[in-house]
Amino acid sequence: EIVLTQSPATLSLSPGERATLSCRASQSVSIYLAWYQQKPGQVPRLLMYDASKRATGTPGRFSGSGSGTDFTLTISSLEPEDFALYYCQQRTNWPLTFGGGTKVEIK
């Protein structure tokens, strides 16, 4: 099983700041990694897939990078609606796995 480790667990930032979230895989997943956003009481939303491709409706301030075992989700300038939980997910091998999540909270 590919284990995805997200860091930090919590990121405390102010609106307008840049957020950098990390996801590290226990073995190479090539580029086959996605990012999801989940707000309290809401269903997860696909933000990015294949490491760097924006899903439909994802704002341009979100960008993804990485390959192999190290991936980054960057939010260039935090908007109030971006404070949420973020999960990474790999689809290279069965079982599909998620990271434990990073909470982006208002400082």
Add this chain to the structure above:
Amino acid sequence: EVQLVESGGGLVQPGGSLRLSCAASGFTFSIYAMHWVRQAPGKGLEWVSTFSGSGAGTYYADSVKGRFTISRDNSKNTLYLQMNSLRAEDTALYYCAKDLSGGDHYFDYWGQGTLVTVSS
């Protein structure tokens, strides 16, 4: 508009069974892989099972293998999850999710979920 509506959750005793359903609309159901993902209260996301769009196969998390069975009825645009021998650790909100494409195995649309509580 893509819609996924889950049903069938509820309170069940340990060792019991439940059958979840997911009614899909707004897309050509038969060509997409479909998934079940769960989230225990206050916890993260856990993939449970996938039924490929091509009918090539079904896949399960180790935690449910041998106890859960995924199936689909393309004539009814409905995905199912038969859950047997339920355990307390199966308590979660169960989401039905549509695949991004035929078999990308990313989840681009999610239902609102149906809550399964396993408790005596």
